[in-house]
Amino acid sequence: MxxxxxxxxxxxxxxxxxxxxxxxxxxxxxxxxxxxxxxxxxxxxxxxxxxxxxxxxxxxxxxxxxxxxxxxxxxxxxxxxxxxxxxxxxxxxGEAYLQSNGQPIILIAGGTGFSYTWSILQQALKDHPHTPVSLYWGGKNTNDLYLYDELSKLADEHDQFNFIPVVEFAEDDWSGRTGWVHHAVVADYPSLSDVQVYIAGRFEMAKAARDDFSARALPQTQLFGDAYAFI
Known part of the structure; x- marks a missing residue:
C-alpha cells in the first residue's frame, strides 16, 4: 500500500x-x-x-x-x-472494521481506544439508523471521557443509541457506572449470542473481555478488535 x-x-x-x-x-x-x-x-x-x-x-x-x-x-x-x-x-x-449485519452493536472502548469506536459509531448512525448501538466507554476518571457531553447529546438525539460511561476511580459526585468497562457489559447482557461487539483498549482488557464474553455465548465471529490479531 x-x-x-x-x-x-x-x-x-x-x-x-x-x-x-x-x-x-x-x-x-x-x-x-x-x-x-x-x-x-x-x-x-x-x-x-x-x-x-x-x-x-x-x-x-x-x-x-x-x-x-x-x-x-x-x-x-x-x-x-x-x-x-x-x-x-x-x-x-485492519480487519476489525464495521461489518453490520442488522444485529445490535456493542462498542467498548478503554481510554483513547475510543477513537476506534467513535469512527464506527458515526458510520453506524448514518448507514444503519435502525440498528441499536450501545457505546461503553471506560476511563480511570471522568476527565478521561473527553467527549462525554457530545456523546450524551447524540444519545438524546438518536433513539437507537445508548451511551454508557464507566469510571474506574469515581469522584464522590459521580452517579454513573464504576469499575472495569467490560464488566458493565457483562452485567447488562446475560447473553451476547445475538449481538456484534467491537472493542479497543489495552490488550489485557481485550483478552479478559474475550474470555468473559465467550462465557456469555458470544460467537468469535461476532467479536471484532485489532488486538485479537496479536493475542
Whole structure:
C-alpha cells in the first residue's frame, strides 16, 4: 500500500495528555470505519493509530493520540508533526472494521481506544439508523471521557443509541457506572449470542473481555478488535 503525504492542520488538547490531530491527505484515504492508519516515521518504523472520523468523511484524517511523558512511541509522532507540519501515512489497515449485519452493536472502548469506536459509531448512525448501538466507554476518571457531553447529546438525539460511561476511580459526585468497562457489559447482557461487539483498549482488557464474553455465548465471529490479531 503506497504512502500518502498529509498536511498537519491542527493538534488540539482533548484531555490531559490526549490530543486530537487533524490531517489533510494529498488525496482521499480509502478506509472502512474502524480501520487504522500507519504513520511512517522511517522505512522500518510505521506506527498504528486508529482513525477517529467516519469513512464517509475521508477528505481528512482525525486521530486521538495519547502522548504522556512515559509514551515516547506516541510523543515522537506528535513532535515530528509539530516540527515538519506534514507526515506520511498509509491506510486503511485492519480487519476489525464495521461489518453490520442488522444485529445490535456493542462498542467498548478503554481510554483513547475510543477513537476506534467513535469512527464506527458515526458510520453506524448514518448507514444503519435502525440498528441499536450501545457505546461503553471506560476511563480511570471522568476527565478521561473527553467527549462525554457530545456523546450524551447524540444519545438524546438518536433513539437507537445508548451511551454508557464507566469510571474506574469515581469522584464522590459521580452517579454513573464504576469499575472495569467490560464488566458493565457483562452485567447488562446475560447473553451476547445475538449481538456484534467491537472493542479497543489495552490488550489485557481485550483478552479478559474475550474470555468473559465467550462465557456469555458470544460467537468469535461476532467479536471484532485489532488486538485479537496479536493475542
Amino acid at each position: 503506497s504512502q500518502i503525504q498529509c498536511q498537519v492542520d491542527s493538534i488540539t488538547p482533548l484531555a490531559g495528555a490526549v490530543y486530537q490531530v487533524i490531517l489533510t491527505p494529498a488525496q482521499p484515504v480509502s478506509f472502512y470505519a474502524g480501520q487504522y492508519i500507519l504513520v511512517h516515521m522511517g522505512e522500518n518504523d510505521k506506527r498504528p493509530f486508529s482513525i477517529a472520523n467516519a469513512a464517509f468523511d475521508n477528505h481528512k484524517i482525525e486521530l486521538h493520540i495519547g502522548a504522556d511523558e512515559n509514551n515516547a512511541y506516541a510523543t515522537e509522532v506528535l513532535e515530528r508533526m509539530r516540527h515538519d507540519g506534514s507526515i506520511a501515512i498509509s491506510g486503511g489497515h
